[in-house]
Amino acid sequence: MKVAEFLEKRRPNWTELDNLCGQVQPGKKLPAATITRFAALYRAACADLALADAYQLPPITIRYLHRLVGRAHTCLYRSRIFRYSDWPRLLLHDVPKQVFGDRCVQAMFVLFWSIFISSAAIAANPKIWPGFAETVMGTAMMEQLDSSFSEPLGRRSFEANIMMAGFYIQHNAGIGLICFATSVLIIPGMLETIFQAAALGASFGYMSQPGQVGSANFYAFVTAHAPFELTAIVLSAGAGLRIGMGWICTHGLTRLGSLRKTGAETMPIMGSAVVMFILAAFIEGFVSPFALPFIVKGTIATLCSGMLLFYFVVLGFPRSGSRATG
Amino acid sequence: MADQHLQIDSTIEIVTPENIAFRYRVAGPFRRLVALGIDYMVRGTISTLLYIAIAFVASLLGRQLMVASLGVILVIEFVLGYFYGALFECFWNGRTPGKAAMGIRTLSLTGRPINGMQAVVRNLFRMADTLPLINLTQVYPTIEASGIPMAPLNLFAVGLVTMALDSRHRRIGDLVAGTIVVVDERSWLAGASRVEDPRTPHLAELIPADFLVTRSMAQALSMYVDRRKYFSDARRREVARHLAEPLLRVFGLPADTSWDLLLCALYYRTFIADRGDAAHRQARDESPFSFRGVQWQPSGAAIGMGPGSQVPGSPLTGSQGTGR
Numbered sequence: 001m002k003v004a005e006f007l008e009k010r011r012p013n014w015t016e017l018d019n020l021c022g023q024v025q026p027g028k029k030l031p032a033a034t035i036t037r038f039a040a041l042y043r044a045a046c047a048d049l050a051l052a053d054a055y056q057l058p059p060i061t062i063r064y065l066h067r068l069v070g071r072a073h074t075c076l077y078r079s080r081i082f083r084y085s086d087w088p089r090l091l092l093h094d095v096p097k098q099v100f101g102d103r104c105v106q107a108m109f110v111l112f113w114s115i116f117i118s119s120a121a122i123a124a125n126p127k128i129w130p131g132f133a134e135t136v137m138g139t140a141m142m143e144q145l146d147s148s149f150s151e152p153l154g155r156r157s158f159e160a161n162i163m164m165a166g167f168y169i170q171h172n173a174g175i176g177l178i179c180f181a182t183s184v185l186i187i188p189g190m191l192e193t194i195f196q197a198a199a200l201g202a203s204f205g206y207m208s209q210p211g212q213v214g215s216a217n218f219y220a221f222v223t224a225h226a227p228f229e230l231t232a233i234v235l236s237a238g239a240g241l242r243i244g245m246g247w248i249c250t251h252g253l254t255r256l257g258s259l260r261k262t263g264a265e266t267m268p269i270m271g272s273a274v275v276m277f278i279l280a281a282f283i284e285g286f287v288s289p290f291a292l293p294f295i296v297k298g299t300i301a302t303l304c305s306g307m308l309l310f311y312f313v314v315l316g317f318p319r320s321g322s323r324a325t326g
Numbered sequence: 327m328a329d330q331h332l333q334i335d336s337t338i339e340i341v342t343p344e345n346i347a348f349r350y351r352v353a354g355p356f357r358r359l360v361a362l363g364i365d366y367m368v369r370g371t372i373s374t375l376l377y378i379a380i381a382f383v384a385s386l387l388g389r390q391l392m393v394a395s396l397g398v399i400l401v402i403e404f405v406l407g408y409f410y411g412a413l414f415e416c417f418w419n420g421r422t423p424g425k426a427a428m429g430i431r432t433l434s435l436t437g438r439p440i441n442g443m444q445a446v447v448r449n450l451f452r453m454a455d456t457l458p459l460i461n462l463t464q465v466y467p468t469i470e471a472s473g474i475p476m477a478p479l480n481l482f483a484v485g486l487v488t489m490a491l492d493s494r495h496r497r498i499g500d501l502v503a504g505t506i507v508v509v510d511e512r513s514w515l516a517g518a519s520r521v522e523d524p525r526t527p528h529l530a531e532l533i534p535a536d537f538l539v540t541r542s543m544a545q546a547l548s549m550y551v552d553r554r555k556y557f558s559d560a561r562r563r564e565v566a567r568h569l570a571e572p573l574l575r576v577f578g579l580p581a582d583t584s585w586d587l588l589l590c591a592l593y594y595r596t597f598i599a600d601r602g603d604a605a606h607r608q609a610r611d612e613s614p615f616s617f618r619g620v621q622w623q624p625s626g627a628a629i630g631m632g633p634g635s636q637v638p639g640s641p642l643t644g645s646q647g648t649g650r
Contacts, residue, residue: 003597018512046346056541056596058548067513069348070340074419074431074439074510077343081416082442159394166397170404177408181453184498185484188457243502256501263447263502270450285397 006055010048014065017041017072024075042072090268091275092315099269100316104245105238108193112234115197116204123205133206136198145203149214153221153291165285172229173277176236180270183240184259186247193237200230224287224297227304228280235273239266338494338506340437350437350508353430355489358507359482364424369410373403411449416442429511435504444503451499455485521551521590521598529591530599533577539596543569551593554586562586 020038024030030038048055049065057065099105123133134142156164175196183189207218246262247255287300336352376399384392405413414422420432420440432448434440440448459478463470470476485497494506539547546569554562563585570585573592 002599021512043344046342046344046348049348050346056539056544058552058597059545060548060552064513066349067511069342069346070350070508071510071512073340073342073348073437074433077438078419079434079439079441157390157393159390162394163397163400166400166404170400170407173404174408177450178453181450182457184451184454184502185457188454259502260504263451264443267443267447 003056003058007057007061013041013044014048014068017045018068021068021071021075038072039076042069042076045069045072091272095268095272096312096316097318098265098316099235099238099312101318102238102242102269104242105235105269108238108241109234112193112197112230112237115194116201116230119198119201120205120208123202124208125205126209133202133209136202137206141199141203142206145207145218146214149207149217149221151217153217153289156289161285161289164289165281168281168284169278172232172281173274176232176273176277177270179233180236180240180243180266180273183237183244186241186244189237189240189244193233193240196233220291220294220297221288223294224300224304225280225283227301227308228276228283231308232273232276232280235276236270239269239273242266242269335493336495338437338508342437350433350510352495353428353507353509354495355486357428357430357509358495361422361424361428361430364427365411365422368423369406372406376402408450409446411452412442412446415440415445415449420445425507429509430507431510432505432507435506440503440505444505448499448503448505451502452485452497455488455497455499456480456482457484521594523587523590525587526590526594527599529583529587530595532579533592533595537577539592544596547589547593547596550589554590559586 017038020034020041023034024038045065045068049062049069052062052065119132119136122129123136126132137145175192179189179192179196181189182192204222206212207215209215243259243262243266246259250258253261283300283304287297336354337349338352339347339349341347380392380395380399383395411422415432418426421430425431432440432445434444458481460481461476461478463476488497488501489495492501496506500506550565550569554565557565566585566589570583570588571581573588574581574583574585579588
């Protein structure tokens, strides 16, 4: 059989497959007969492609067949999008264990808190380094702190609280994700984390300067949500550092292989950090702005810290029978 | 011949579960940049529409509800901002609106569709690809003086350099997620090229019956015939010469036979004509050197279009422009 004849004979099949590719879309139910027909046509096209050399098909036709088979292949084969049923186990079992033994998270914990505390200490005593807080935070943030906390809490309407909760999710979780994602290049992520730690520390220090008007309001505001939020930042930065270390310590894999492996491993950690950011945002939106007695907010903060300790230490502590990865 | 290392090879081969290997073309950085631009526009449009809807709600139901729904919008903006690409690629089989418009699709390295984790990872790590940030107001103080508000610009340099270094044009996000972006367009099937010159079948019969066209020669022939319609006559001669000259010697045809016509005839014989046709055989048996009353002149330039030799009037003489 000559090529021209062969092409004419196969053309209806290929055109039909091409048209069916347009119909097979995710989430669309097709009659069983159509799907069977699709599969049969796809396999026939595969066979034609495999024998293209033997048939001496012209290169243009071969290119067409490659595209046709590719299109049908992506229509026919699908990956499972998410395994939702695995998520609870990942978040409650795997992540704490992974974090507990993770040197990168520990290193970031130490780095973050040492910068935070020293920055707060310097900013709280303007005599040591005059203008430190202003240099680190910028004038805009300082003015914002001054204006937000000069009045007692509890003046905000409930609707404004909903809006601010949305804002906190967008803003804070965004910072966490940026810390994490840019850490793949190591330096930008580190810089971002150091900058955030210094700025946060400076704002704490600045608000506790002697004679600061809004000091009491500030602490009444931040106490309740601080545990979740600060932990989430440390967690995102630590997960980011783990990815960055994937370039360096490959444990015998290729650099790219190691990067891919750490990438897949750290995503659940980042997921739990995002959950913490969202929890913190809800507390920040619906608890922190109210003029509750300090003891209530202190209790909430203690409860949150207790939950975090339970999560990372009790759930994360390596038990016999399961080996934590170091 | 160009240095092998200087050439770009943007095809990848994928083996299907049916054990068939097929090829994809990998999408280059600039096609993908356009897709990203379209996606940014879609995202911006969605945000704008949301804010317009909010203003509408405010005018109907009062300011309080507007403030509250602003919170919802901010959450939607957060999801759009960080997970727009991930959500589309998850639920739309590796495509975003921009990718669909540019005819590209994300696949995992093995050629299978991507899963949710890969979609989230590759879109999250785009933030690293868009680095470094440049603050134009600091580079050009005149902008600051003019008072035009200017957000820091993403240069995309990290992504571009990574893609240029990788043979499969993967950016950082693709490297971490183990994905590639391929061209996945619909293409149209072209049949065998028609050879319209009426002399072609005649010349085809003069080709010895036992001559076997190899696979690579068949490919070269079909590529030549598919493209020759875009060539000028001089260019056809130039291209066809490399194959036709030695073939003429092998076939024992006169050296001034039109090179272009010979390749067309060989193409016709290989791809279109049926060798088993009884009439052909009969014609050949009757008179190997004549058909339809035209005597072939072995010595002369009857089938002539070699450079400089043109004999008008002979049915096999190619003149400028009749070979199409």
